[in-house]
Amino acid sequence: MYRKSPEYKRRETELYDKIRNLTERLDQLRAEGKDTTEILKQLGVALEEFYLFRRKFKEGI
Numbered sequence: 001m002y003r004k005s006p007e008y009k010r011r012e013t014e015l016y017d018k019i020r021n022l023t024e025r026l027d028q029l030r031a032e033g034k035d036t037t038e039i040l041k042q043l044g045v046a047l048e049e050f051y052l053f054r055r056k057f058k059e060g061i
Contacts, residue, residue: 008057011053012053015046015049015050015053016050018046019043019046019047019050022039022042022043022046023043025039026039026040026043
């Protein structure tokens, strides 16, 4: 089984935390009935960043 490097795990955790925080903020804004446009844009960027990070690791770049 392949073991992920400490650097990989650190970056993965950072990205998970970023996505979780944005999701929590999105839920909060929805509950308050406020505009979620900016948070959705930020969440989209964070998800793409995570996708590219995982793809880069999978391809071994």
